[in-house]
Amino acid sequence: MRFISGENPPYELTFADVFLLPQDYAGGSRQSVDITPTDPLPTTLPLVAADMLAVTGRRTAETLARRGGVAVLSHDLAERDVRECIDSVKAAHPVWQSAPAVCADTRAADVRHLADAHGHGFTVVTDGSAHAVGTVPAGRLRAAQGHERLGDLAVDTPVLDPGTPLRDAFAFLTERGADVALVHRPGHPGTIATPRGTVRSLVFPPALDDSGRLLTAVAVGMTGDAAGRAERCAAHGADVVVLHTPHAAQAPAREAVARLRERIGDRVLVAGVAVTGEATEALIGAGADVVKVGLGGGAMCTTRMMTGVGRPQFTAVQECARAARALGRTVWSDGGVRHPRDVVLALAAGASSVMVGSWFARTLESPPPLLRGAAGEPYKESFGIASKKAVADRSARMEPLERELASYFDEGLSTSRLGIDPEQPGLEDVIDRIAAGLRSGCTYTGATSLAELHERAVIGLQSGAGYAEGAALPRGW
Structure with missing residues (x-):
C-alpha cells in the first residue's frame, strides 16, 4: 500500500481518517475475488x-x-x-446447518428461547429417540401457548440426504417451496438445510x-x-x-x-x-x-x-x-x-x-441471552475483557482477599446494551454484509485477492467532514 502523497503522514491514523482510491480493475465479477486469508491456517x-x-x-x-x-x-x-x-x-x-433438537413432548414454555438461538429460526422436533420428525419455525414457537407440546406445533418437513450436492439441494428445497429440510444424519437430528444456507455454502467454503x-x-x-x-x-x-x-x-x-x-x-x-x-x-x-x-x-x-x-x-x-x-x-x-x-x-x-x-x-x-426492552426491542448485553463483570467472573473462584484485590484492576465499563439489527439478526447476515463490502472494495481498488488488495491499495487522508460525507443518511437531512 502507499499514500496518495507518496509519504507516510507525520501523525497516527484511525480507520475513519483514511479512504481508498479507486483504480482500474481487470478481473471478473465481485464473486470471482479470492478473499482467502494469507494466514498459516486453513481459513x-x-x-x-x-x-x-x-x-x-x-x-x-x-x-x-x-x-x-x-x-x-x-x-x-x-x-x-x-x-x-x-x-x-x-x-x-x-456444510449443513445445526438447529436445536427437542423432544416432541416438551412444552413450548420450556423452550421458547430457542426461537432466537439461530438466525435461521428453526427448532427440530424429535420422537424421543434422536429421530427427527419435523420442525417448528421461530414465529410459530413464539406465538404458541406455554402448555402446547412441540410435537403438536411441528410442521411436516422434507428430508434431504447429507450427500446431496449443494446445487441439487437448493433445487430440492425451492421446487417444494420449502424453507427448511431435515438432513438425515444418524445421531445428529438437529441438522438442517435451508435455501439461504445452501447458497452460503456455495459462496463460503468452510x-x-x-x-x-x-x-x-x-x-x-x-x-x-x-x-x-x-x-x-x-x-x-x-x-x-x-x-x-x-x-x-x-x-x-x-x-x-x-x-x-x-x-x-x-x-x-x-x-x-x-x-x-x-x-x-x-x-x-x-x-x-x-x-x-x-x-x-x-x-x-x-x-x-x-x-x-x-x-x-x-x-x-x-x-x-x-x-x-x-x-x-x-x-x-x-x-x-x-x-x-x-x-x-x-x-x-x-x-x-x-x-x-x-x-x-x-x-x-452470541452466548448472552436475548433480552427485550420496554418496547419489546431485542438486545444483548456485552462486556469487555477488563470490565467489572469480566473481572468478577474471572475471580469468582479466588479466596475472598485475592478476589477483592483483583477488583481493583477492572477498567470500569461493565456492560453495553447492543440492539439486534432486525435486518441482520444472525451471525451469517453480518458475515454476508462484511464479505459483500470486502469483495466490492477489492474490485474498486483493482484487486482480485487480498494480497493484491494490500499491494495495490492507495490510501488518502480525510477530515471528519470527509468521513461524514461518506455516511448514508437514511432519515434525510
Whole structure:
C-alpha cells in the first residue's frame, strides 16, 4: 500500500481518517475475488470472532467456521466448557446447518428461547429417540401457548440426504417451496438445510482441519497453568492457540509464547496484543505464527481512556504488518471495526485477518441471552475483557482477599446494551454484509485477492467532514 502523497503522514491514523482510491480493475465479477486469508491456517474468510465471553461460544464458533472463518473461545471459560465446545463444533456437519433438537413432548414454555438461538429460526422436533420428525419455525414457537407440546406445533418437513450436492439441494428445497429440510444424519437430528444456507455454502467454503472437521481456536491467559491448558486443549482438538495479554511488549509475554510453542508443537500460535513493530518482531522471535494487533480500539475497551496507552488502529496494523511480513509471518487486526469499510482498510493496511467483537456480540448466535426492552426491542448485553463483570467472573473462584484485590484492576465499563439489527439478526447476515463490502472494495481498488488488495491499495487522508460525507443518511437531512 502507499499514500496518495507518496509519504507516510507525520501523525497516527484511525480507520475513519483514511479512504481508498479507486483504480482500474481487470478481473471478473465481485464473486470471482479470492478473499482467502494469507494466514498459516486453513481459513477461507478473513474474519475471526474475538476471544470474549460475550462474543464467542459454541454457536458462534460453529457458524463462523462453517462460513470459512474461526472463532476463539475465551480464556475465561472453564476448561471443561472449552472441551465441550470443541466436541460440539467438531461433531457438527461442515456444510449443513445445526438447529436445536427437542423432544416432541416438551412444552413450548420450556423452550421458547430457542426461537432466537439461530438466525435461521428453526427448532427440530424429535420422537424421543434422536429421530427427527419435523420442525417448528421461530414465529410459530413464539406465538404458541406455554402448555402446547412441540410435537403438536411441528410442521411436516422434507428430508434431504447429507450427500446431496449443494446445487441439487437448493433445487430440492425451492421446487417444494420449502424453507427448511431435515438432513438425515444418524445421531445428529438437529441438522438442517435451508435455501439461504445452501447458497452460503456455495459462496463460503468452510474452514476445516486435516480430518475435514470445522476449525476451532482457544485462548489462554498469562496466569495459572496456561501452557498446560493449551497443551490439553490442543490434544483435545483445538487447532489454534491464542495467547491473550493486553501488554505483549514485556518479557513475561515473550516467555509465555516460548513455553506455548514448546507445548503445542506445530499448532498455529497467535500472540498479542502488540501495536509496534518491535513488539511484533519480539513475539515472532519467541515463536508466534501470527500477532494480534490493536490496543484500545474495541467498542468494549476502556484502556485508552483509563491509561492513556494505545495506538490508532490503522497505523498500528500498518507498522506491525510490515514487521511481520519481513519475517514471513502475519498479523490479525484486533479492534476498531464498525463497518465493512473498516475490514477492507485493515486488510489493505496489511492484516491477514480481522478480529470482530461487538459486531458479532449483537447477533442471535452470541452466548448472552436475548433480552427485550420496554418496547419489546431485542438486545444483548456485552462486556469487555477488563470490565467489572469480566473481572468478577474471572475471580469468582479466588479466596475472598485475592478476589477483592483483583477488583481493583477492572477498567470500569461493565456492560453495553447492543440492539439486534432486525435486518441482520444472525451471525451469517453480518458475515454476508462484511464479505459483500470486502469483495466490492477489492474490485474498486483493482484487486482480485487480498494480497493484491494490500499491494495495490492507495490510501488518502480525510477530515471528519470527509468521513461524514461518506455516511448514508437514511432519515434525510
